[in-house]
Amino acid sequence: MNERDDRRLLRGMLGPDGPELTCEQCFEELDRYVELELAGADADATIPGMSAHLEGCPACREDHASLRDLVASGDDPTPA
Amino acid sequence: MTAGASVAPMRPAVDLRAGRQRGRGPDEESREWLSALRGTGARRDEAVAGLHALLLRAARFEVARRRATLGHLRGDDFDDIAMQSADDALVAVLAKLDGYRGESRFTTWAYKFALLEAAVKLRRRAWQAREVPLEPEGWDLLAGRGSSPHADAEGGELLGAVRRGIAEQLTPHQREVLVAVTLNDVPIDVLAERLNTTRGALYKTLHDARQRLRAHLDSEGLSVSREETG
Numbered sequence: 001m002n003e004r005d006d007r008r009l010l011r012g013m014l015g016p017d018g019p020e021l022t023c024e025q026c027f028e029e030l031d032r033y034v035e036l037e038l039a040g041a042d043a044d045a046t047i048p049g050m051s052a053h054l055e056g057c058p059a060c061r062e063d064h065a066s067l068r069d070l071v072a073s074g075d076d077p078t079p080a
Numbered sequence: 081m082t083a084g085a086s087v088a089p090m091r092p093a094v095d096l097r098a099g100r101q102r103g104r105g106p107d108e109e110s111r112e113w114l115s116a117l118r119g120t121g122a123r124r125d126e127a128v129a130g131l132h133a134l135l136l137r138a139a140r141f142e143v144a145r146r147r148a149t150l151g152h153l154r155g156d157d158f159d160d161i162a163m164q165s166a167d168d169a170l171v172a173v174l175a176k177l178d179g180y181r182g183e184s185r186f187t188t189w190a191y192k193f194a195l196l197e198a199a200v201k202l203r204r205r206a207w208q209a210r211e212v213p214l215e216p217e218g219w220d221l222l223a224g225r226g227s228s229p230h231a232d233a234e235g236g237e238l239l240g241a242v243r244r245g246i247a248e249q250l251t252p253h254q255r256e257v258l259v260a261v262t263l264n265d266v267p268i269d270v271l272a273e274r275l276n277t278t279r280g281a282l283y284k285t286l287h288d289a290r291q292r293l294r295a296h297l298d299s300e301g302l303s304v305s306r307e308e309t310g
Binding site for chain 1: 138141142145183184185188189191192195196199203238239242246258261262263265267268269279280283284286287290293294297304
């Protein structure tokens with residue numbers, strides 16, 4: 001237990017400061033947000049409240065990281 | 081502020097439609113996917129098979145990411161979870177095809193369904209044989225914080241105020257959800273399954289609990305900035 005642990009604990013308990021999307025809105029916007037990020041665009045400005053939600057929701061944060069890494073890996077198949 | 085006081089409902093920061101790129105539409109490859117999946121006969125069958133392969137790839141990607149945390153599962157278990165996730169995601173994607181807005185590539189849009197299905201299944205498997213710790217364990221953990229030699233006076237005061245806020249300002253359900261998710265690291269999907277509700281509903285509860293805690297800290301003259309918690 002140290003100050004860093006305490007800050008992490010406080011951050012988890014108090015959540016993000018400011019408006020945020022819901023989990024449903026996050027899922028709806030996740031693909032667009034990831035492509036904006038990977039394109040180097042300002043995804044947070046385009047989709048306000050997304051980064052706050054990802055900060056506050058561990059499950060959506062994991063889902064975001066997975067989609068971002070999968071898309072960044074490239075090699076998408078095309079339909080036959 | 082009392083436990084029965086209302087808090088502002090969670091809402092998006094702005095109208096999400098305002099930020100969208102109007103008139104962009106799907107790219108050529110995405111239009112091919114849509115056309116084939118909305119078609120008939122052999123062309124549609126091939127497209128559905130191609131989509132399933134794509135979703136299986138995404139599900140396997142998620143399984144590979146989490147495999148190390150699921151040491152008690154066998155290789156066949158992982159294959160089954162990936163296949164079941166791809167099957168479930170295929171059903172979801174085909175059912176929601178009209179909801180695809182063309183604001184990302186079709187493949188990116190479809191991937192998220194498979195990743196979600198796999199992630200939820202894997203989180204639940206990881207906690208399948210485990211008891212979900214609710215109040216007592218997390219409560220004890222928090223009670224021990226802020227009094228260590230590492231904690232400064234301000235941090236200790238803040239943690240003390242948070243402890244009081246949890247005890248006095250939250251409803252039992254808000255307390256249960258906050259402690260489980262933020263102190264005991266119970267995945268919200270797992271908690272949702274145990275409490276027979278949804279991730280979104282539980283996150284709303286968590287959000288409201290956080291709002292009450294912040295309001296409580298404000299009432300005690302303790303403002304919490306990003307710098308203090310980050």
